[in-house]
Structure formats: structure tokens, C-alpha cells
């Protein structure tokens with residue numbers, strides 16, 4: 001199985017976590033309503049990290065991913081932008097799996 005990239009215990013409900021993979025990719029995990037998703041940390045609009053200025057990846061309500069610079073909002077389930085300059089475009093999703101011990105792995109790597 002692929003390397004562990006995080007543990008479920010690091011993500012409380014409505015929480016996000018950014019990390020750099022061994023291959024140098026900047027990614028982040030979000031947990032909303034007990035669903036965990038992973039995305040490349042790059043906005044489809046300007047190609048910059050979403051948490052600029054440095055901060056959380058979720059808007060204040062903890063329901064949607066937010067671009068820290070422009071306030072664009074993305075669905076945590078699919079990465080689709082539903083508000084903002086990149087509306088209708090998608091974050092690059094990374095398939096993950098969670099094992100019985102709560103370890104999060106990148107699937108297929």
C-alpha cells in the first residue's frame with residue numbers, strides 16, 4: 001500500500017490540513033461531514049496555492065473550500081468551483097483510501 005500521507009485523527013470534523021508530498025507536490029486534505037477529500041493545492045484560475053495568505057482551506061462555516069485571496073468557493077466532495085472567477089472549473093482531486101487504523105493513503109500510488 002502507498003505511503004501514509006496523514007492520519008484521520010489529524011483532521012477533526014470541518015478541518016483541513018496542508019502538506020508537501022515526497023515528490024514535491026503541495027496538496028491538502030479536507031474533512032467535511034466525515035468525508036475526507038484530497039486535492040492539489042493549486043487554484044485552476046491563477047495556479048497559486050489556495051491558502052494564500054497562509055491559512056486554512058475552508059471558509060468560516062467549514063462547509064466549502066475557499067481561495068484565501070479571492071474568496072472563490074469549491075465543493076469539498078468534487079473540487080468544483082461554485083462561486084468566483086473560476087466557477088465551473090475543478091481543483092485537481094487526488095484519490096485517497098483510509099485503512100482500518102485511520103491512516104490516509106494516496107490511492108494508486
Ligand code: FES
Pocket residue numbers: 043044045046047048067068069070071072084085086
Ligand atoms: S487564485 Fe483562483 S480564485 Fe483565487
